[in-house]
Amino acid sequence: MIKVNRQGEVWVFAEQHDGKLEDISIEILGRAGELASKLGVKVAAAVLGENVAESAEKLIHFGADNIYLAEHPLLGYYQTCSYAKILCEMINKYQPQIVLYGASPVGRDLAPRVASAAKAGLTADCTDLQIGDHEDKKSGQIHKNLLLQIRPAFGGNIIATIINYDRWPQMATVREGVMPMPLPNVGRKGKIIRHPVHLTHSDLPLEILREHKREKKVNLKTSRIIVAGGAGLGSRENFRLVWDLANCLGAAPGATRAAVDLGFIDRDHQIGQTGTTVRPSLYVAVGISGAIQHQAGMNASQKIIAVNSDPTAPIFNIAHYKIVGDLNVVVPMMIKAIKERA
């Protein structure tokens, strides 16, 4: 761990694959910049990889003041131990007060390894980050300007705010899709600080024999409108209604975990705590009861239409338009109304 260092920067671990920067890192960089300006310090990104100068440039455009760059052929593909080693070296050398990671498969693999080696705190899967004060009830001591790490817990039934006031850096992984992307400014200037890389093969204990990349069938995150179906659709055949409504709205089809588990649609379409988090302009919930785990992934939608035959379904608590009725009747009526307008 490092000591409390109020001059320390706010860092983002910039995740990239084959030189292509992940959206999640840019999303976090936006919020990191806000946190840094509240603290009056610089915002920086740590970039590890091979031939990643382009990513470094892009991060500067998206708001990074400093880039800590580790380039080496042995960092060409992600491995827990090699990445953790280099990142720990950087943290010890530059003493950032905050380090943020995407709660992606890589971020969730890397961050705990770094936290353990650094003996620092780590909060998983945050949905919000703020700066605030904490009063220690026991000692009465007030710790000012800490990172408030806000996350759902207990399956989304409670929201916990976690802090770390003594074993820094303050570290968190951040859920994908919950923070808006900042806008790039190609005129921005930043500083690139190169970090020397010394790795041996013992730092790379895994051998990647084969890799298969699968294109996601749907991009829910960028869709303006989402039509999502739940267990109420009853069957894979009847789920067709969701596809039909989505098609005539130019929307992406989504689903609850229950609908996915029942085999109505592929897992790529799953929205909620264990799926994708979305914030579209319009979210149409068809036959979805609205379990808290599902709401966690879609309650930031600007407008929500809910269609359900059960008037007590929790989805109606967050819906802007409530339609209590048989979805087999209501959805065709919606399709008709949209087609008539077009």
Added chain:
Amino acid sequence: MAYNCVVLIKQVPDTKRITGEAMNADGTVNRAALPAIFNPEDLNALELAIQIKEKFGGTVTAITMGLPAAAKILRESLYRGADDAILLTDKRAAASDTLATSYILSCAIKKLKYDILLCGRQAIDGDTAQVGPQTAEKLGIPQITYVEQLIELNNQTIIVRRNTGAGWQEVKAQLPVLLTVMDDANEPRVGNAKRLMKYKDVLAPAEITPDSGIDIKELEKKGLLIKQWSLDDIGADLNWCGRDGSPTKVHRIQSVVLTAKESKTVEPNQAGITNMIHELIIDKTIS
């Protein structure tokens, strides 16, 4: 060759079944009102360990850190096929965060012989997925997260398929290694009736009250006593355990009550629905 597998398991409140009654007025969860279950993905980890034992020989040891009541999932592990079970329980371990928990687990694991450590990808109460990787780091061994399938185990080499979120990888490592196992990996078996009969009277010392009339020595002689370790037994440094050993602390807990700011009820007829669509077109929600 035979392999010694150690499975890290956790007893968790069944968060999928939280109802209003399980929430306290201040928004915190009343754990006592929730059924305590075997963390679902830890069952997949245990299943994988049992399959390894069945195919290659060796042992399966289940270990958990928790309250005395957590002995229940150790018994369930024995019913399913574990050979040995260890309960780590100590009041001074209370309020441990993931870092302190992984430190305590690593101290206990250092006392065991192991080739493969297995745990579930994450526990459903915290969903952090941190204790596995942190334990691996403390032991200085590699981790392979999100394991979907064991492909090969040969001498000191393991090959598994892991989910990368955007597809999969086949990864090779030298043992010892820690695997975190996904729910897709297998279908966990239920307890075996014979084993259930054999182990149903197994208890951990912490579960036995002085007035119960149960003779611990007698139980031990019959092989029905779960191993129980305190922080002293595993030589843990108390500075790294419990609340003091945990860098992360809870600042605030709020219950989740979501409501829409404005909401309208739309009649489920064509006029009502056409009107709604019209409104959404006018405010440019639908283009």
